[in-house]
């Protein structure tokens with residue numbers, strides 16, 4: 116029987132805990148208690164772990180939804196991962212090194228993992244996938260799950276699809292069993308690197324889409340930004356991924372569907388729209404608008420920008436480049452339009 120540990124408990128972590136907690140009760144092959152590592156904080160004068168374990172609700176990151184009672188919040192990361200057979204990584208990507216470093220040598224050697232984290236890592240050798248960081252540090256196989264999955268809608272049980280990418284099919288299918296519900300339909304593919312890079316890059320496009328909204332460019336312009344962003348995602352995946360990149364993967368939920376939902380509903384879009392309208396900094400807006408949740412798009416644009424610059428490829432990725440320069444280098448947000456008008460896809 117497999118013991119599951121969820122590493123993370125933000126908005127998405129809590130929504131997925133709801134699914135996992137319910138599923139393990141029905142499936143013999145999993146232990147019916149699920150451990151969830153919680154980055155401890157005080158909320159309304161109480162520890163978040165106490166709130167989750169007594170009231171069965173993550174009142175800070177997923178308010179309004181009860182968690183199954185068999186999901187137990189644990190504040191010690193080492194304690195949480197001890198004895199786990201299946202590890203579900205779901206934290207903002209900037210914390211992945213610190214978290215893996217803390218549990219090196221503490222994870223069961225036969226454990227298998229899956230990452231739901233959308234972002235990339237930047238090391239001395241350039242960009243790396245988050246799955247690679249986890250695989251290298253912990254020595255376990257890692258699948259990825261990415262899709263059009265806004266956490267609150269998943270928590271509400273609204274129908275959606277998602278994609279698992281797995282280099283070892285058997286492990287992908289095991290996670291499909293753990294995570295699938297009639298309203299959370301999973302397709303497993305072997306093109307895992309492409310699945311993962313889609314999840315990271317779509318957040319950059321969402322920032323561009325948010326700028327279009329903030330500038331009142333209208334739906335046609337925003338659709339053009341989304342399409343050109345998709346073309347840059349495909350081109351970047353072809354340059355960056357070492358394995359084969361299948362165009363079909365972009366037609367899965369992790370590709371075009373996630374891109375659409377993120378460009379209409381996600382936090383990156385929302386904050387980017389406010390950035391274009393108000394002129395406030397991203398840090399101010401993240402604090403004001405997200406209640407502790409983290410923005411991913413601007414940081415990913417910076418990581419991608421540095422790689423493109425180093426390889427002399429900035430002119431082939433004008434949307435990614437403009438998003439970075441608008442976010443961090445004071446480039447006027449109105450230049451979003453010129454980057455679309457003169458996009459190399461039109462030549």
Ligand SMILES: NC(=O)c1ccc[n+]([C@@H]2O[C@H](COP(=O)([O-])OP(=O)(O)OC[C@H]3O[C@@H](n4cnc5c(N)ncnc54)[C@H](O)[C@@H]3O)[C@@H](O)[C@H]2O)c1
Nearest residue numbers: 124125126127128154205206207210232233265266408409
């Ligand atoms: N929210 C969504 O709808 C959604 C959907 C799909 C994928 N994702 C991805 O899932 C990942 C996790 O996002 P989320 O929405 O669950 O998180 P979140 O942004 O809602 O919450 C932030 C989390 O980070 C934790 N945290 C804060 N400081 C920390 C530190 N120093 N070390 C470790 N943890 C710290 C907080 O306790 C909280 O759990 C991200 O990569 C995101 O892109 C999110």
